[in-house]
Amino acid sequence: MKIFLLVLLTLFCFPAVAGKILLIESYHSEFPWDKEYIQGIKSRVNVDHELVTFQMDTKRIPQSQYADKADKAWEYYQNHKPDIVLLGDDNALKYMLPKLYNEPISIVFLGINSNPRELLAEYRGQAEITGILERPLLLKNIKSISQLMQMDQGKVLVLFDSGTTSHIANTFISTQFEGALRQLKVEITTYNVETISEWKSLVTDAKKDGYQAIVIGLYHTLVDEQLNNVDANNVLSWTNQHSPIPIFGFWDFSVGQGKTIGGIVLFGESQGSAAGAIAEQILQGKSASKIPIKTGEKGKAMYSRQEAARWNLTPPSSWSAID
Template identity: 30%
Template sequence: MRFLLLALLLVSPLCFSKTVVIIQSYHIQYKWDADYIAAVQSVLGDNHKIHILELDTKRLPKAEWPQKVEITQQAIAKINPDVAILGDDNAFSLMAAHLVEKNIPVVFLGVNGGPVQHPALEHPLVTGILERPFFAESIRHLRKVLSQKDRFLVLMDDSPTMRNAVNEYFGDKRQATLYGSQLDIVLTNDKDTWLQSVFNAHETYDAIVVGTHHTIRDEADNYITPKELMTEAFTRTRIPIFSFWDIFIGKEQSIGGFTISAHQEGLTAARLASLILNGVKPNRIPQLKSLSGHYVYSESGLKHWNLDLSPLIASQANFVD
């Protein structure tokens, strides 16, 4: 079945024009969302009408989420889509049950939680891509890039996305060993804690690997933008910063790594949606995990840290800036 599905994803012929709604957990200025939406539009946009709705849950206080959900549900009623594409855990937890109750098929991407967190994952109208960071593959890769590689700080926000990803792979442990390297895992939504972890990391670690950092707030509960946070981290850290996601790589950001691609997740989600628009029932489409990672590196970051990639890795990598 998996091989048949992959073959269908490659062709996924499009039917006559229908209506697709994309519901973002976050907002269009967030690069992850922008990248997967562009990918969806590249597959479906010429043949179908696409509506985009954002829940904005990284910036809005949680107390305001119910009002945003109500507004989104009202918009859904007017749009009456043939399929809904949900991006990330918050959109799924807030919207999936409502959509299937209205008999609207759901394709999800970027979801880290399982059926315990998201019972609607088991609904017959639901399929999609479970996002799974490449923890082991990333560390194995970085051990080939770094000369000092004994201890890593894995630093993330304390969002549902990161909690689910870490708990599925590591359970309740916040220390682990992968390929001979020791990992300490820190999840926090506090700006000072996050930054102090970066500033002091050189005392213990050889490198930092970041997950998402988009739910960080200061002591006055002000939202801290990811760019502001990473720029300060880059400026003051004494050890290199890598990433599990390609959206965090660039000038004065993280250097690179073996990463998940928002674009690839979007392409796959769009092709799954296309199958549904062509009459395939969602429960006939097996749910997938992130299909493949890729090497992405910042040229300025490599230069800043005086790092060289092997000819083999360099030949396979995408370079930014």
């Protein structure tokens, strides 16, 4: 009886760590998208698991340093020996899968805009891999913007920076242009912009160039004349203050007072929650190879009261209002 009680006391006082999870972030933990998906991951994995992170910081460093960051992430992996590696966003998958594919681990990716099929086919090994895809919601956004602004036809400008995810996302939404023009009678022009000066020119000239609205994608890798990274918050604030036409967003972190009006947006928490749920299944014994790759939730409609009022727009009651 004493031995039984001692075993129970040990279990309650010293719970075993069920597993170790390493999250390799393409970006950095202060980036709103990363903050949200980390919160989502933590909401779905058991608190007994150990979660450690490595930040590749590819929003703020030049591309020439990506490979070096990947080498450091690989060293971090070797030092921690996790059971599961979560790869957050495209750069983490692109640079880390070639290093991890033959390790005896499970890999769960999230926030992936690219089609990972070729990469997964090229790097087949011991690692069991699954994950969550992310897809910008161009057609839903353009349809909502057209209805909100009562545009029977018109032109919309879509702006992205020149980062890896932006190029991939831009390529994906380009496949939807014909549908937007055919279904909605809306002409769409997209740019991948490298410098803040080019970004400012496109914004200030938008109305003169015949556009009725701007949709902001990602804006975090823009550089100034000295090739220094421009603070993303400053980019969005400047765009808000100087755009001659209403601005909307693809991601929820771009919505709010002093930012964009809103839209049908993607949000990081849903990606993290889905990836965390998969990680928990794997740590409970399910094989990652038995869990299919899925596309994340289809976004949510949200808007800023202040920004909508500023442009005399009234979003439908089905949209969630903030600030």
